[in-house]
Amino acid sequence: MRRLIVKRMLQTIPMLIAISIVSFLLIKLAPGDPVQAYITPEMGPTDIERIRENLGLNDPIHIQYIRWLKNVLKGDLGYSLVNHRPVLIQIKERLPATIGLMSTSLIFSMIVGIIVGLLSAANQNKLFDRIVTLISYLGISIPSFWFAMMLIFLLSLKLKLLPSIGMRTIGVHSTWDLIKHAIMPTLVLSIQNIAVIARYIRSSTISQLKEDYVIVQLAAGASRNEILYKYVLKNAILPVITILGMSLPSLVSGAFITESIFGWPGMGQLGVTAIFSYDYPLIMAITMFSSLILILGNLLSDVLYSVVDPRIKELN
Amino acid sequence: MKDSLLEVKDLEVTFFNRNGKVRAVRGINFDVKKGEILGIVGESGSGKTVTNLSIMGLLKGTGKVTKGQIIYKGENLLNKSEKEMLKIRGNDIAMIFQDPMTSLNPVFTVGNQITDVIMRHQKLSRKEAKKKTIEMLKMVGIPSAEERYNNYPHEFSGGMRQRAIIAMALSCKPDLLIADEPTTALDVTIQAQILELLKELKEKLNTSIILITHDLGVVANICSRVVVMYGGMIMEEGSVEDIFYTPLHPYTKGLLQSLPKTGGKMKERLIPIKGNPPNLANEIKGCPFADRCPYTMDICREKQPKYYYDGENHRGMCWLLDKSINGKGENHEE
Amino acid sequence: MNSKLLSNVTEQLKENSLGKISIFVIVILTFASVLAFLSPYDPNKIDVMNRLAAPSKQHPFGTDEMGRDYFTRALYGGRVSLTVGFLSMIISTTIGTIVGTISGYFGGKVDSFIMRFVDILMSIPTFFLILILNAYLKPGVQNIIIIIGLFSWMSIARIVRGETISIKEREYVQYSQVIGEKSSVIIKKHIIPNIFPTVIVAATLNIASAILMESSLSFLGLGVRQPNSSWGSMLKYAQGYMEEAPYLAFFPGILILMTVLSFNVLGDIFRLAFEPKANDD
Numbered sequence: 010m011r012r013l014i015v016k017r018m019l020q021t022i023p024m025l026i027a028i029s030i031v032s033f034l035l036i037k038l039a040p041g042d043p044v045q046a047y048i049t050p051e052m053g054p055t056d057i058e059r060i061r062e063n064l065g066l067n068d069p070i071h072i073q074y075i076r077w078l079k080n081v082l083k084g085d086l087g088y089s090l091v092n093h094r095p096v097l098i099q100i101k102e103r104l105p106a107t108i109g110l111m112s113t114s115l116i117f118s119m120i121v122g123i124i125v126g127l128l129s130a131a132n133q134n135k136l137f138d139r140i141v142t143l144i145s146y147l148g149i150s151i152p153s154f155w156f157a158m159m160l161i162f163l164l165s166l167k168l169k170l171l172p173s174i175g176m177r178t179i180g181v182h183s184t185w186d187l188i189k190h191a192i193m194p195t196l197v198l199s200i201q202n203i204a205v206i207a208r209y210i211r212s213s214t215i216s217q218l219k220e221d222y223v224i225v226q227l228a229a230g231a232s233r234n235e236i237l238y239k240y241v242l243k244n245a246i247l248p249v250i251t252i253l254g255m256s257l258p259s260l261v262s263g264a265f266i267t268e269s270i271f272g273w274p275g276m277g278q279l280g281v282t283a284i285f286s287y288d289y290p291l292i293m294a295i296t297m298f299s300s301l302i303l304i305l306g307n308l309l310s311d312v313l314y315s316v317v318d319p320r321i322k323e324l325n
Numbered sequence: 326m327k328d329s330l331l332e333v334k335d336l337e338v339t340f341f342n343r344n345g346k347v348r349a350v351r352g353i354n355f356d357v358k359k360g361e362i363l364g365i366v367g368e369s370g371s372g373k374t375v376t377n378l379s380i381m382g383l384l385k386g387t388g389k390v391t392k393g394q395i396i397y398k399g400e401n402l403l404n405k406s407e408k409e410m411l412k413i414r415g416n417d418i419a420m421i422f423q424d425p426m427t428s429l430n431p432v433f434t435v436g437n438q439i440t441d442v443i444m445r446h447q448k449l450s451r452k453e454a455k456k457k458t459i460e461m462l463k464m465v466g467i468p469s470a471e472e473r474y475n476n477y478p479h480e481f482s483g484g485m486r487q488r489a490i491i492a493m494a495l496s497c498k499p500d501l502l503i504a505d506e507p508t509t510a511l512d513v514t515i516q517a518q519i520l521e522l523l524k525e526l527k528e529k530l531n532t533s534i535i536l537i538t539h540d541l542g543v544v545a546n547i548c549s550r551v552v553v554m555y556g557g558m559i560m561e562e563g564s565v566e567d568i569f570y571t572p573l574h575p576y577t578k579g580l581l582q583s584l585p586k587t588g589g590k591m592k593e594r595l596i597p598i599k600g601n602p603p604n605l606a607n608e609i610k611g612c613p614f615a616d617r618c619p620y621t622m623d624i625c626r627e628k629q630p631k632y633y634y635d636g637e638n639h640r641g642m643c644w645l646l647d648k649s650i651n652g653k654g655e656n657h658e659e
Numbered sequence: 660m661n662s663k664l665l666s667n668v669t670e671q672l673k674e675n676s677l678g679k680i681s682i683f684v685i686v687i688l689t690f691a692s693v694l695a696f697l698s699p700y701d702p703n704k705i706d707v708m709n710r711l712a713a714p715s716k717q718h719p720f721g722t723d724e725m726g727r728d729y730f731t732r733a734l735y736g737g738r739v740s741l742t743v744g745f746l747s748m749i750i751s752t753t754i755g756t757i758v759g760t761i762s763g764y765f766g767g768k769v770d771s772f773i774m775r776f777v778d779i780l781m782s783i784p785t786f787f788l789i790l791i792l793n794a795y796l797k798p799g800v801q802n803i804i805i806i807i808g809l810f811s812w813m814s815i816a817r818i819v820r821g822e823t824i825s826i827k828e829r830e831y832v833q834y835s836q837v838i839g840e841k842s843s844v845i846i847k848k849h850i851i852p853n854i855f856p857t858v859i860v861a862a863t864l865n866i867a868s869a870i871l872m873e874s875s876l877s878f879l880g881l882g883v884r885q886p887n888s889s890w891g892s893m894l895k896y897a898q899g900y901m902e903e904a905p906y907l908a909f910f911p912g913i914l915i916l917m918t919v920l921s922f923n924v925l926g927d928i929f930r931l932a933f934e935p936k937a938n939d940d
Contacts (some may be wrong), residue, residue: 027779143677150920152871154878155894155912162901162908221427227383228422229442229493230415243432262786266875280787281879284794292791299784307782319432319477 014312021304028300029081033074033293077293087290096294100276104298106176107268107275111260114195115253118202123246125203126210131237133215141207148204153263157197157270164193174272194271198263202256209252213245247318254310261299329356330501330533331380336393338375338384347606349375349388351557357501362527362534364548364565366541366580370602372557373537377503381420382410397501416446419494423506425486429478436462436474439493446497461492464529465522484515491522498530505537520547541584545569550638553577556603556613563639573633573641576614612643620645664856667932678928681921688737688918695734702727702735703886711904720910724900732888733910739889740915743804744870750808751869752862755815760850762816763823764842774820777813785810789872793881803882807869815861822854856933860926867922874915890915
């Protein structure tokens with residue numbers, strides 16, 4: 010099993026390199042000119058050229074890339090072209106909010122998705138199941154930003170229950186305040202994954218219920234509930250770990266939208282702002298970091314799966 | 326039938342589909358005596374598995390017992406609540422299935438699955454149950470049972486798995502074991518071992534066994550009595566000797582002719598039974614075998630035959646046995 | 660074969676009322692957005708006297724902040740959203756099918772190279788990439804279609820690849836290989852017709868995700884921009900009037916939801932119709 014983990018880790022290295030090249034090139038080839046950010050009306054062409062030279066924007070592109078990569082490996086991600094603060098520091102500031110939101114949402118959607126999917130399968134084709142099926146269709150089809158708007162309209166504007174923006178009320182440092190701010194973003198970020206997981210658990214439970222071991226257990230005197238919640242559950246739940254890896258991309262892209270709408274001070278919101286201000290170093294760093302989250306998440310779910318599933322353990 | 330452990334009386338099982346109903350079992354009677362191995366033989370679709378699932382109260386989907394009684398130790402199982410049946414299944418009546426590769430849950434250890442069954446029915450601590458599990462594993466011939474306890478099913482070979490499943494089924498010393506094609510999915514050499522094991526365990530634990538199979542060869546090996554089913558009905562019932570040496574029903578004869586004989590001449594041809602089993606969704610007026618029978622008469626398609634007895638315990642359901650119809654019983658006079 | 664697939668679909672639809680509604684919704688919305696010019700209102704005509712009017716008989720969806728008839732605008736917006744969804748589906752399905760077939764059919768190094776490439780693309784948050792590209796390319800419906808299309812073919816390629824590999828193992832394909840038929844002929848004659856159902860399913864679901872993607876981009880202001888409007892961009896502007904005119908936010912959202920939902924349901928119906936094994940799930 011250690012070999013499997015090492016192998017999987019080695020696989021991620023070319024991916025990381027490729028991602029850094031791809032994102033670097035994409036941003037480098039973009040038409041917006043970052044020098045614009047430094048130009049004031051009084052500056053002449055020589056001033057502009059000097060700034061361009063200083064920023065290293067005149068070097069050949071592979072030199073720029075290698076310089077950037079070296080710096081990245083040293084932990085120096087450069088400075089924001091807009092506010093001139095170190096990129097790494099900005100990301101460090103933002104990362105906890107994003108990771109916090111993502112992991113809360115992941116745990117929340119796993120719990121709800123599994124329970125709902127299981128109950129739905131246990132009551133296949135009954136009213137509960139039909140309602141769940143319909144709701145999960147809605148869950149995968151609803152535009153998350155619109156869901157957010159509707160929640161804000163209902164819970165913030167009309168009922169005035171929850172704050173619609175930010176992570177904390179200024180001056181207030183209570184956990185309850187944080188929770189209140191986090192409820193809507195978590196819901197919005199989770200809705201799609203809940204639907205996906207519930208659908209997945211439902212169909213895998215239904216197919217597990219047709220397995221021979223179920224009738225064997227029934228014949229050995231197990232009750233339907235025992236079979237469902239003990240024997241079938243474990244079989245149906247294992248692949249969810251893989252689903253977890255699969256749902257990461259939607260989680261990451263969801264974070265960009267959700268954080269922007271709710272003014273959640275995370276990396277996603279930073280990324281969208283960076284795009285609007287043509288802030289290359291920041292965009293590159295965020296591309297790298299969000300890819301990193303994806304790759305590590307996938308790695309983690311693969312490794313976890315091989316630890317949990319006895320059949321894979323055996324193969325290695 | 327004083328010494329009967331189980332009596333099935335006039336059992337009918339019907340499946341209700343969108344398109345109508347399928348009468349899978351059409352009124353059958355048989356009994357299982359204490360300590361015997363009863364073979365139920367038939368092709369797939371003959372109703373043999375459905376019959377046994379009804380005994381367990383495990384009919385799936387739209388299937389329902391529409392008539393009859395299943396008397397186990399003097400009580401009708403069909404009147405029992407699901408809660409009472411939970412106590413009977415696995416404890417009084419156990420069942421093993423065809424495919425040992427899929428019969429065990431892949432993500433629990435073999436030992437755990439057996440221990441669970443023991444703890445479900447007996448007031449034992451986990452430790453005692455585990456001890457008993459290991460005992461059982463030893464009894465069914467699994468070497469180094471203590472280590473094997475913690476193995477997952479995929480670490481067992483097919484034959485080992487079937488042994489483990491037998492251990493699980495017998496772990497609570499049931500009075501009746503229903504074995505549904507227990508050897509079909511196994512290699513021939515392992516088949517013989519498993520049959521031998523079943524025979525041995527029957528002696529040791531005094532368990533009655535219903536052995537469901539499509540293979541008369543398996544029956545010859547270990548059964549004392551045989552029920553031959555076709556189209557949801559019992560075509561013939563008798564001792565193994567009756568069935569093999571003096572079969573009454575053309576279907577039984579057909580089955581025997583399609584069986585390779587170990588001692589027979591090499592040139593002897595196997596004669597398959599032509600045609601396919603009847604579609605049970607259709608109403609069958611006469612004998613279900615009429616369409617495939619080489620001796621079909623007009624009456625066979627119109628009226629269902631009665632049972633004709635050759636001795637007290639050997640009966641067949643065929644018009645050919647009725648002297649008043651054509652004056653000649655095929656092979657046997659009553 | 661196609662008539663059989665079709666009859667399977669109608670069979671599925673018979674039992675699935677959600678499916679019937681979905682087809683109805685798709686047909687109605689498509690017709691309505693095509694025939695949007697029949698509306699008595701000009702979608703761009705500003706009428707300051709009549710701004711933010713609540714829904715009424717004259718204006719079933721009300722009017723927006725510039726007094727434009729919101730219903731008419733929604734129809735034109737639907738035209739953009741559906742066009743983006745459909746055309747970017749064509750792009751991504753074409754790429755995905757070609758790449759997947761090549762990868763699956765030729766196997767070996769070609770396959771592992773392509774699949775590594777797909778892996779890499781899939782481990783970049785494509786949504787962020789699309790955001791970046793949209794920000795730096797000339798805004799316009801055309802670019803959005805191309806960008807969404809170029810970044811959503813990977814999962815189709817994976818599915819098609821798997822399907823191709825399994826079809827490649829079948830006897831008649833192996834026979835064709837043995838008698839020396841050209842790969843291009845085999846792919847055309849045997850592979851493509853057999854992966855067709857899979858592709859249809861993936862394509863249908865792809866429309867749904869493309870429409871969602873477009874609406875998110877436009878909502879963030881990085882998609883369809885003035886003077887064009889789509890349901891997503893309408894919602895961007897509606898955001899500023901949540902208190903005075905919440906219906907501005909309501910209608911386009913419902914339309915997106917209904918459309919995406921319908922394509923998702925339809926995709927599932929195709930899936931069930933094309934693979935009998937999954938029938939009773």
